[in-house]
Amino acid sequence: MMSDRWKELLARNEALVALVIVLFCIVATLSDPNFFTVTTLSDLLRASIVLGILAIGCMLVLISGGIDVSFTAVAVSAMYMTTKLSLAVWPDMPWPLIFALSIGFGALLGAINGTFIAIFGLPTLIVTLGTLSVFRGFLLTFVGSDRISALPPDMREFSRMMIARGTTESGDFYALPWSLAALLGVILLTAFILHKTMLGRSIFALGGSVESARRLGIDVRRTQFFVYVYVGALAGLAGILHGSMGRMADPFSLVGLELSVIAAVVLGGARLIGGYGTITGTLLGVALIVLVQNSLIVIGIPSTWQSVTIGALILLGTGLPAYQAKRAAARAG
Amino acid sequence: MQAPDTPAFVEMTGVTKHYAGVTALDGVDFTVHPGEAICLAGENGSGKSTLIKILSGVEPASDGEIRIGGELMTGHTPRDATAAGVLVIFQDFSLFPNLSVAENIAFANELTEGRRIYSRRHARAVAQRMLHRIGVDIPLNAKLETLPVAHKQLVAICRALACEARLIIMDEPTTALTGKEVTVLLDIIRVLKEQGVAVIFVSHKLAEVLAVSERVVVLRNGKKVAEGDAAEFDAASLTRHMTGRDVAEASPGAFDGSGEMLLSVENLQKQGSFRDISFSMQTGEVLGITGLLGSGRTSLAKALFGLVAPDSGRIVVDGEEVPLGDPIASAEARIGYVPEDRLTEGLFLTQSILRNVAVGRLQEHERNGFLDLRGLVDEAADWLTRLKVKTPSITAPVQSLSGGNQQRVALARWMARAPRLLILNGPSVGVDVGSKAEIHDIIRDLGHQGLGVIVISDDLPELLATCHRILVMKGGAMTDEFAGGKISEDVLSQKLTS
Structure with missing residues (x-):
């Protein structure tokens, strides 16, 4: 007999996604004993950093009841503008300043989204669809369209800074870069905001019911504005991490990833109607997407099937709980 | 004090x-x-x-x-x-x-x-x-x-x-x-x-x-x-x-039996909702069905229009059997159903009043694959006038109307389809007192025009004021039947709860 607790747990997206991840790893290890090694894990972890930070920002927007598709354009713009600026004015700029600059650019672009959404009250999808194009177009037209591989030295330096690196006794190489600490920092900060501040609770409240939030005296505009600025700042951080880890400032990168990120967040249990989303779920969603993107080949599925697999996972991962909820509602009614 | x-x-x-x-x-x-x-x-x-x-x-x-x-x-x-x-x-x-x-x-x-x-x-x-x-x-x-x-x-x-x-x-x-x-x-x-x-x-x-x-x-x-x-x-x-006026309404009294056989329901049954429901009614008759919440009245109302599929039984309209659990067949048999919760089940709130009425008549106004827009609009506007919907503009969204007027729009949609039998579930829920009396006038008038009307409600004064006959449901079964004008609210209320 399955207890109610278990049933409840399994009805949540997090549990489903975790289960799929475990299954995936088991199948992968069975078909390739070299899969489950420290090397693979550290590779996957590194691949999750940028996606993870973007996903956490995206989750915040979904919780608030909105949607943002412009964050990849924000990320790439912030990264590229920072690189260009640094190369032009102060090539030896220390990396903390480079990071601060990129985060600042991101927040600024986020504030543009926030202005349209919070101040003028326009629909979030329409605004961010627009700014996605505008930000990217502006970047390619006015800032530049060259791939820059001669990055400011400190940016390259940062990507070489490791928390730990080495070889295990069995001979597996691993490396954990400091950018992982950035992801960790984002997780902690976001968790604190969401669960320990009235601002965070207001974001949940907004996603639950804007009208109720307004009647209760929550400053809806300020809360929304904060959400988009914060997401912009996270995108700025993700962008500069992406540039530094890839050792190239590529203005054509990142844009196009937004749907994968949203997919990861939705897989993790955030609802598009707002009010729901957890950091654990989001990270699990990211892990699954990264796993599929990098290791599908290991379990014998050609990588051309990547998007089909991701799509199927979304249908299954979000469809199943939704279907269960519908059936439960039908029984209750 | x-x-x-x-x-x-x-x-x-x-x-x-x-x-x-x-x-x-x-x-x-x-x-x-x-x-x-x-x-x-x-x-x-x-x-x-x-x-x-x-x-x-x-x-x-x-x-x-x-x-x-x-x-x-x-x-x-x-x-x-x-x-x-x-x-x-x-x-x-x-x-x-x-x-x-x-x-x-x-x-x-x-x-x-x-x-x-x-x-x-x-x-x-x-x-x-x-x-x-x-x-x-x-x-x-x-x-x-x-x-x-x-x-x-x-x-x-x-x-x-x-x-x-x-x-x-x-x-x-x-x-x-x-x-x-x-x-x-x-x-x-x-x-x-x-x-x-x-x-x-x-x-x-x-x-x-x-x-x-x-x-x-x-x-x-x-x-x-x-x-x-x-x-x-x-x-x-x-x-x-x-x-500001006396709205005490008189009962229409018992039905004079002058109509033709319109509807007969035989042994309608649905597990867990209602059982062994049989009754019949004539054209021009207004029939009330009441019962407490959970008595099966709403399920029965929906079953009569095919929104709920009964397990067994027969519904015959004008001598022809209507397939069970098929709202499209029910509409073709010229049965109309106005749901209790018009906000979520009955009306397209953000759409215009006109469109809300016209939506039921799209097929009839089709000419060679195109809509005869003028005919459609004229007909809808006509019904809105006849049912006295008060609005500055029929292109305004339905949600801008008061409860009473919304109910009239829901009625107008069905009236435009010239129904033989109209099922009204909670016709005055969320409607203010004055409009309520006017909706009752409309219901009585529908009967005079020769329609069969079934009013399903737990509002006893409403049933007494509009119905020729009232059926009482309890625990899924028909337990009592009263002729209009022959019963007081108190007695009816006792029959409901006893």
């Missing part, structure tokens, strides 16, 4: 409100004493909502003086009203479905305290205290969306209390509650009053709350037309004051 020397908590004098040339409120005096319950009655447009909006700071008054707790309020905001202890519980409760019970209760309190850091423990403590204050037990961790409506309302009351409410204004508090839940609510209101909290009920259905009220204030056309001891009022006198 409060001793006259108790200082009033709220004192509104000569409050007036103009909206773009229309006087919504005209020099109204209104006082509330601590621990007092007041019924604020009035039809839609009487000014009762405006009065509440002004008191709670949503709208500024054009003229007049407002004192809360002795303080003169000038241009106060909803936040100021909350801080002064005036809380409104809206009909939709304005809660957050995705948050826990504890957080829903504590949220407003924490906002007004100006907290920045959220403490779950503090929220739970506040919530527990408030639930204890009204003596109910609701799991603090439960997500609000999983609660029944009655519990959501209690959470809303607790939230108001957490803001140190001294006056709670409840908009239509009993509409969504069953009889038993109303009793629980009234008990809680009594507890609140003992604790010195005043309550204002704003409602169409006032009979239920009269029992716990000290005073009744009736508004009509922006003016106060009656005020007095609650004991001096009953449902009939309230209605008279609200409408």
